[in-house]
Amino acid sequence: xxxxxxxxxxxxxxxxxxxxxxxxxxxxxxxxxxxxxxxxxxxxxxxxxxxxxxxxxxxxxxxxxxxxxxxxxxxxxxxxxxxxxxxxxxxxxxxxxxxxxxxxxxxxxxxxxxxxxxxxxxxxxxxxxxxxxxxxxxxxxxxxxxxxxxxxxxxxxxxxxxxxxxxxxxxxxxxxxxxxxxxxxxxxxxxxxxxxxxxxxxxxxxxxxxxxxxxxxxxxxxxxxxxxxxxxxxxxxxxxxxxxxxxxxxxxxxxxxxxxxxxxxxxxxxxxxxxxxxxxxxxxxxxxxxxxxxxxxxxxxxxxxxxxxxxxxxxxxxxxxxxxxxxxxxxxxxxxxxxxxxxxxxxxxxxxxxxxxxxxxxxxxxxxxxxxxxxxxxxxxxxxxxxxxxxxxxxxxxxxxxxxxxxxxxxxxxxxxxxxxxxxxxxxxxxxxxxxxxxxxxxxxxxxxxxxxxxxxxxxxxxxxxxxxxxxxxxxxxxxxxxxxxxxxxxxxxxxxxxxxxxxxxxxxxxxxxxxxxxxxxxxxxxxxxxxxxxxxxxx
Numbered sequence: 001x002x003x004x005x006x007x008x009x010x011x012x013x014x015x016x017x018x019x020x021x022x023x024x025x026x027x028x029x030x031x032x033x034x035x036x037x038x039x040x041x042x043x044x045x046x047x048x049x050x051x052x053x054x055x056x057x058x059x060x061x062x063x064x065x066x067x068x069x070x071x072x073x074x075x076x077x078x079x080x081x082x083x084x085x086x087x088x089x090x091x092x093x094x095x096x097x098x099x100x101x102x103x104x105x106x107x108x109x110x111x112x113x114x115x116x117x118x119x120x121x122x123x124x125x126x127x128x129x130x131x132x133x134x135x136x137x138x139x140x141x142x143x144x145x146x147x148x149x150x151x152x153x154x155x156x157x158x159x160x161x162x163x164x165x166x167x168x169x170x171x172x173x174x175x176x177x178x179x180x181x182x183x184x185x186x187x188x189x190x191x192x193x194x195x196x197x198x199x200x201x202x203x204x205x206x207x208x209x210x211x212x213x214x215x216x217x218x219x220x221x222x223x224x225x226x227x228x229x230x231x232x233x234x235x236x237x238x239x240x241x242x243x244x245x246x247x248x249x250x251x252x253x254x255x256x257x258x259x260x261x262x263x264x265x266x267x268x269x270x271x272x273x274x275x276x277x278x279x280x281x282x283x284x285x286x287x288x289x290x291x292x293x294x295x296x297x298x299x300x301x302x303x304x305x306x307x308x309x310x311x312x313x314x315x316x317x318x319x320x321x322x323x324x325x326x327x328x329x330x331x332x333x334x335x336x337x338x339x340x341x342x343x344x345x346x347x348x349x350x351x352x353x354x355x356x357x358x359x360x361x362x363x364x365x366x367x368x369x370x371x372x373x374x375x376x377x378x379x380x381x382x383x384x385x386x387x388x389x390x391x392x393x394x395x396x397x398x399x400x401x402x403x404x405x406x407x408x409x410x411x412x413x414x415x416x417x418x419x420x421x422x423x424x425x426x427x428x429x430x431x432x433x434x435x436x437x438x439x440x441x442x443x444x445x446x447x448x449x450x451x452x453x454x455x456x457x458x459x460x461x462x463x464x465x466x467x468x469x470x471x472x473x474x475x476x477x478x479x480x481x482x483x484x485x486x487x488x489x490x491x492x493x494x495x496x497x498x499x500x501x502x503x504x505x506x507x508x509x510x511x512x513x514x515x516x517x518x519x520x521x522x523x524x525x526x527x528x529x530x531x532x533x534x535x536x537x538x539x540x
Contacts, residue, residue, distance in 0.1 A: 035205050035206060035207050037206055037207060037208060037209060038205050038206045038207070038257065039255075040133065040135040040136065041133065041135070041140070041171075041172070041206060041209070042111070042176070042255055043077065043111050043112045043133070043171065044077060044078055044111055044176070045077065045078045045080050045109065045110045045111045045112070046071055046077040046078070046079065046080060046110060046111065046112045046113065046114060047079070047080035047081065047082040047104075047108055047110045047112075047113050047114070048064060048067045048068050048071060048079075048082060048113070048114050048115075048116075049082060049085050049089075049094070049104075049113050049114065049115040050064060050082075050085055050086075050087040050089070050115075051063040051064035051067070051115070051116040051117060051118070052087075052089075052090050052091070052116075052117045052118075053117065053118040053119065053120070054118075054119050054120055055118075055120050059118035059120070059125070059156060060116075060117075060118060062153050062156055062157065063116045063117075063118055063127075063156065063160055064116065066156075066157045066160040066161065066164075067114055067116055067129075067160065067164065070160070070161060070164045071114065074168070075188070075189075075192070075237040076168070076175065076188060076189065077112075080108050080109065080110040081108075082104065082108050082110070082113070083107065083108060084104070084107055084108075085104055090117065091115055091117050091128060091130055091399070092354075094113075094115055094130070094132060094139075095130070095139050095215070095216070096352075096354075097137075098136060098137025098138055099137060100137070101113060101132045101133075101134055101137040101138075102134060102136075102137040104134075105134025105137075106134075110134055111133070111134050111135070112131055112132060112133055112134060112140070113131070113132045113134070114129065114130070114131055114132075114164075114167070115129070115130045115132065116128065116129050116130075116160070118156075119398075120150075121147065121397075121398070123147040124146075124147040124148045124149050124150060125145075125147075125148040125149075125150060125151060125156075126144070126145070126146045126147070126148075126398050126399065127144065127145050127148060127159065127160075127163065128142065128143075128144040128399050129142065129143045129144070129160075129163050129164065129167050130142050131167055131168075131170075131171070138211070138216045139215065139216045139217050140171075140216075140217065140218055141167055141170035141171060141217055141218050142167070142170075142215075142217045143163045143164075143166045143167040143170070144163075144399060145159070145163065146398055146400070146403075170218065172206055172218070172221045172223070172257075172259075173204070173206070173257035173258060173259050174189060174193065174201075174258055174259055174260075175187050175188050175189035175193065175257075175258040176188050176254075176255050176256065176257065176258065177203065177252060177253065177254055177255065177256040177258065178238075178254060179254055180243075180252060180253060180254065183242055183243040184240070184241070184242060184243075185229060185240070185241055185242075185243060185252065186238060186239070186240055187201075187229070187231075187238065187239040187240075187241065187258055188237070188238065189237070189238075189239060189258065190234050190235045190236050190237045190238050190239045191234045191235065191236050191237075192236055192237055193237075195231055195234045195239050196231070196234055197231060197232065197233060197234055198230065198231065198232075199230075199231045199234070200228055200229070200230050200231070200244065200260075201228070201229050201231065201241070201258050201259070201260045202225060202227075202228060202229075202258070202259050202260035203225070203226045203227045203228070203229060203246070203251075203252050203256050203257065203258060203259075204223040204224065204225050204226060204257055204259045204260075205223065205224045205226050205256070205257065206221050206222070206223055206257065207222050207223065207224050208221065208222040209221055209222075210222075212303070213303045213304070214303055214350060214352055214353040214401070215353050215401075223259070224247075225247070226246060226247050226251045226252055226256060227243060227244070227245050227246030227247060227251060227252050228243070228244040228245045228246075229241040229242065229243055229244065229252070229258070230242050230244050300493065300494065301493050302493060302494055302539030302540055303350070303540075304349065304350060304540050305347065305348050305349040305350050305356075305539070305540060306347070306348050306496075306537050306538060306539040306540065307345075307346070307347045307537070307538050307540075308344075308345070308346040308347070308498060308535055308536065308537040308538075309343075309344075309345055309535050309536060310343070310344045310345075310346070310498070310533040310534060310535025310536075311341070311342070311343055311533070311534065311535060312341075312342045312343075312344070312531055312532050312533035312534060312535075313339055313340070313341060313342065313531070313532050314337070314339070314340050314341075314342045314364050314366075314529060314530065314531040314532075315337065315338055315339055315340075315529070315530045315531075316336070316337040316340070316366065316368075316384070316417075316527065316528070316529050316530075317334065317335075317336050317337075317527070317528045318334065318335045318336075318368065318417070318427060318525075318526070318527045318528075319332060319333065319334040319335075319525065319526050319527075320332070320333045320334075320426070320427060320428075320472070320522065320524075320525040321333075321522070321523040321524050321525070322472070322516070322520050322521065322522050322523060323520070323521055323522075323523055324518075324519050324520055325513075325519040325520075325521060326518075326519040327519075330523070333371040333372070333426045333427065334371060335368030335369060335371055335380070335426075335427060336368060337366035337367065337368055337382070340364055340365060340366030341364065341365065342362060342363065342364035342531060342533065343362070343363055343364075344360060344361060344362035344363070344386070344533055344535070345360070345361050345362075346358070346359065346360045346361075347359050347360075353394075353396065353401050354393050354394050354395075354396065355391070355392075355393055355394075356391065356392055356393075356394065356407075357389075357390075357391045358388075358389075358390055358391070358392070358409075358411075359388060359389045359390075360386060360387070360388040360389075361385075361386070361387055361388075362385065362386040362531075362533075363383065363384075363385050363386075364383060364384050364385075364531075365381075365382075365383045366382055366383070366384075367379045367380060367381050367382060368380050368382060368419070368427075370422055370426060371426050371427075372422065372424055372426050375422050375423060375424060375426065376422065376423050377420065377422065380419050380420040380422055380426075380427065381419075381420050382417060382418060382419040382420065383417075383418055384415065384416065384417040384418070384529075385415070385416050386413070386414075386415050387413065387414045387415075388411060388412075388413040388414075389411050389412055389413075390409045390410060390411020390412070390413075390436075390438065391409060391410065391411060392407045392408055392409025392410070392411075392438070392440075393407060393408055393409070394406070394407045395407065395408075402444065402449045403444060403449070404441070404442070404443045404444065405441060405442055406439075406440070406441040407439075407440045407441060408437075408438070408439060409437075409438045409439075409440065410435070410436065410437050410438070411435070411436060411438070412433070412434070412435055412436075413433065413434070413436060413458075413460075413482075414431065414432070414433040415431070415432045415433070415480075415504070415506065416429070416430070416431040416432075417429060417430050417431075417527060421469060425470065425516065428467040428468065428469070428470060428471075428472065428525075429467065429468045429469075430465055430466070430467050430506075430508075430525070430527070431465065431466045431467075432463060432464075432465050432478065432480055432506050433463065433464060434460045434461065434462060434463030434464060434478075434480065435460070435461050435462070436458045436459060436460040436461060436463075436480070436482075437458070437459055437461065438456060438457060438458040438459070439456070439457050440454065440455060440456035440457070441454065441455055442454035442455075449490070450489060450490045451487065451488075451489055452487055452488045452489075453485075453486075453487050454485065454486060454487065454488070454500075455484070455485045456482075456483070456484045456485070457482070457483050458481070458482040458483075459480075459481060460479070460480035460481070463478045463479065463480045464476070464478060465478045465506075465508045467514075470514060470515050470516050470517070471514040471515050471516075471522075472508075472510045472514045472516060472521065472522020472523075472525065473510025473511055473512050473513070473514045473521060473522050474510075474511065474512025474513060474514060475510070475511050475512055476508040476509065476510050476511070477508065477509045477511075478506075478507065478508045478509075479505075479506075479507050480504075480505070480506050481504070481505050482502070482503070482504045482505075483502070483503045483504075484500050484501065484502040484503065485500070485501060486498065486499050486500030486501055487499060487500075488537070493539070494538060494539050494540065495536065495537065495538060495539070496536070496537040496539065497534070497535070497536055497537070498533075498534065498535055498536075498537055499532070499533070499534040500532075500533050500534075501530070501531070501532050502529070502530070502531040502532075502533065503529070503530055504527075504528070504529040504530075504531075505526070505527075505528050505529075506526060506527045506528075506529075507524065507525070507526040507527075508524060508525050508526070509523070509524045510522040510523060510524065510525075
């Protein structure tokens with residue numbers, strides 16, 4: 001009996017103890033969700049990189065000081081004092097070299113960096129703010145303004161504050177869950193951020209990012225709703241709430257992303273959408289309504305390159321001078337093709353926002369009169385062809401791919417003219433080729449970046465010429481120069497028109513005996529071409 005009583009007492013005490021150890025609100029983490037992308041974009045420790053400008057630091061120091069002040073006063077992030085950052089590095093350096101951001105992040109124990117730049121232009125100031133993630137070293141969000149009126153220090157600081165707030169608001173969440181106990185949570189944002197008592201906020205997990213294929217900044221995100229939290233008490237910079245719902249037990253945890261503070265409001269478009277036509281039907285421009293409805297789809301922006309097809313008219317003048325070493329007689333032949341048709345195909349691939357590759361094929365057909373009196377045939381059929389492949393670097397003058405830019409490029413080009421043989425021989429078929437360096441640029445002339453002007457100059461380095469069926473000289477001194485200017489118009493995001501006027505000059509001076517025979521040697525030859533090409537571009 002005594003033993004039975006002891007056993008009953010033991011079991012009773014053990015049961016009470018075991019029951020006391022059970023949490024009143026059991027939270028299981030067994031089925032917790034996880035997104036590596038969501039983890040990578042978690043930002044708590046942020047530093048400011050040295051700001052830059054193009055006026056010897058006149059604006060940069062005020063911009064940098066203001067960014068540090070704003071970061072210090074924000075409660076969402078811990079400010080990191082940045083050490084070992086090269087003050088000479090520009091935004092382009094950081095955008096193009098993610099390893100710089102990663103190394104600085106490790107050295108300074110930071111998760112993100114803000115960088116700023118001011119460029120003084122003729123029309124005003126261009127200001128850029130970038131936020132980089134240490135997790136991948138890439139540009140994450142960006143805010144920029146162009147052609148701002150020249151500012152005093154206070155005005156620059158006000159503009160910096162406005163841009164900084166917009167930059168932070170582009171981060172795809174508003175706050176983080178700091179802690180959870182049972183169904184009670186603490187959030188790192190409060191009344192200063194617009195939260196009030198009884199506000200219901202969403203907890204979401206970022207599962208994918210859509211970034212610009214060239215510039216890397218964030219375009220959009222794909223999120224998954226994890227649950228809802230009702231705010232019970234909102235302090236100035238902290239809030240305390242109760243979990244109303246969650247996708248699974250334990251999904252809402254420290255570092256979960258809080259969203260849903262702001263709602264986006266649009267003007268009501270329905271009245272215009274359902275506006276009847278004079279015939280009583282819904283208009284054709286009503287997209288998903290009315291006759292022949294179509295989907296609402298955003299225009300696809302080109303990011304990879306373009307292909308252009310052009311038709312044009314060319315004008316060519318060819319001349320050759322020869323000498324008979326037996327009689328010491330000199331002759332000059334010239335042939336003109338005042339106007340002839342041409343067709344060309346051009347392509348450009350954008351490797352990055354700055355680096356590109358380009359190629360061109362152009363063909364033309366024409367005929368020229370035989371310059372030798374009594375020579376046969378009386379007209380010589382001819383055609384010419386251009387082949388070009390080059391690569392280059394675009395200097396974006398306003399941090400905008402579609403803005404004004406200057407480019408330096410280098411490549412290889414070949415121009416050939418094939419002409420019928422004649423009796424006696426007058427013109428030879430020639431082929432000019434060589435490496436070249438070039439300078440070009442384009443300038444939008446309207447605010448909507450629809451109309452552009454562009455210009456290009458190429459100078460060949462050590463070009464050479466070959467002739468068939470005979471050679472005019474043993475060696476030759478050859479020069480090639482090409483110049484073009486024109487414009488383009490964007491019909492739509494993916495389609496445009498272009499028109500260019502091209503000028504090309506090819507010349508050779510010969511020395512030594514060739515193999516024309518009968519004591520004939522070539523003195524010099526030249527070809528001058530003018531071409532007007534118009535066509536259509538497809539950008540993809």
